[in-house]
């Protein structure tokens with residue numbers, strides 16, 4: 001979509017800010033969504049494993065890094081991060097909002113997602129010393145014209161008075177990870193991220209918009225810990241559930 005189309009779309013969008021982003025209903029709109037659309041948002045799984053996926057054997061309320069239990073997958077391959085905190089599950093109608101925001105840059109969808117993010121913060125448990133946005137490749141940022149993870153990190157930093165460190169850089173674009181085996185995902189990501197700022201002695205939260213397979217979060221966390229971070233948790237607006245092929 002070219003710049004003038006995006007601009008026209010944004011202007012049209014401004015007139016819609018008083019109605020529900022999804023169904024255009026104008027009654028009891030809060031955070032850009034009407035009451036019934038808000039009621040259909042799927043919360044993040046609970047109880048959940050450290051990877052953020054449902055884990056029936058986990059005790060609810062395991063909010064500290066040490067208490068976060070492991071699912072079968074994580075028992076076989078423990079992640080470097082101590083936990084994933086997600087505001088919602090990536091499901092209808094949140095996927096619609098993300099689609100409008102990321103692919104059409106719809107202003108009202110962006111505002112609704114921002115407000116859902118603000119409402120979710122702070123996640124229960126210990127606050128990190130600093131936030132690190134999950135880096136995207138420059139070509140993707142250029143194509144999109146913005147970086148969703150960086151924007152969420154910036155907002156969280158302002159809301160919680162935490163510094164935001166661009167501590168990681170993506171050196172090459174990586175193919176979609178969904179549907180690949182763990183070994184293939186690890187191979188795809190090897191060497192795709194580099195550390196570019198000192199993080200020694202800091203506890204960090206890696207911020208992403210959507211955690212899909214969790215492979216990037218694993219890779220990025222391992223790199224931050226290898227660079228001297230004392231702990232890495234992952235914060236995201238949404239987590240893809242198993243069986244959802246996005």
Ligand SMILES: [Zn+2]
Pocket residue numbers: 020021022023024025033034035036037038
């Ligand atoms: Zn609605």
Ligand SMILES: [Zn+2]
Pocket residue numbers: 049050051052053070071072073074075
């Ligand atoms: Zn797990």
